[in-house]
Amino acid sequence: MSAAAFAASPEPPLLLREDREGVAILTLNRGAARNALSLALMEALLAALEGIGADPGVRAVVLRGAGPAFCAGHDLREMRANPGREAVEAIFARCTRTLIAIIRLPQPVIAQVHGIATAAGCQLVATCDLAVASEEARFATPGVEIGLFCSTPMVALSRAVPRKVALEMLLLGEPIGAAEALRIGLVNRVVPSDALEAATLALARAIAEKPRRVVALGKAAFARQVELGLEEAYAEMGRVMAENMMMAEAAEGIDAFLQKRAPRWPG
Secondary structure: OOHHHHHHOOOOOOEEEEEEOOEEEEEEOOHHHOOOEOHHHHHHHHHHHHHHHOOOOOOEEEEEEOOOOOEOOEOHHHHHHOOOHHHHHHHHHHHHHHHHHHHHOOOOEEEEEOOEEEOHHHHHHHHOOEEEEEOOOEEEOOHHHHOOOOHHHHHHHHHHOOHHHHHHHHHHOOOEEHHHHHHHOOOOEEEOHHHHHHHHHHHHHHHHOOOHHHHHHHHHHHHHHOOOOHHHHHHHHHHHHHHHHOOHHHHHHHHHHHOOOOOOOOO
């Protein structure tokens, strides 16, 4: 290859997408940087999520990382290169928009975690609806070690694990292993590294077999009710159940149950 041809070689995409049987697989593709969340990578992820949300053919999403890690958090080099408050606030605002997009996405998002998931990477795992980790995966919110408390990761972490567990992780910054992450509820399943992809896809495909509109309704309702008081949550979910009962999916599902047959979901 000539020097000119080498210079003209395109940069690899920051985010990869592959669709398999109703499952969209998104791969953070900054492996050499441990998939640190640069502004450009977050913009690419946000755009992909917005496209997936409008895609009726996608019923579940898997989020994973290329290279040796899932995600090492924010790109600290980028932050130090643009240290002004306005620039730094823009980075955190973009991260917030991206994570909220995961929560508001109609399709469930499953994190496929290997290697490390630290700081904003741990935040990403805590934000996803479900998570499958390899036995070698490690999780941490280590910002306190470098004088930058993991305040935004704290939002997702404190909603995913018990309060005192979250505070211990935040105050000490020490990593926890996959078994401990499973025990505290940060991940749903832990599997050998050579079974990680298959286990994650199996979970995604099981979700993809469910009626899409009902899953979307349920995911959105779950996010709303956890922020409400007990009585308000029951009142709101009663309205959601009534809305759900008016759907063709509910009529088909109940009839199939009563007739002892497999449901034939609309669409």
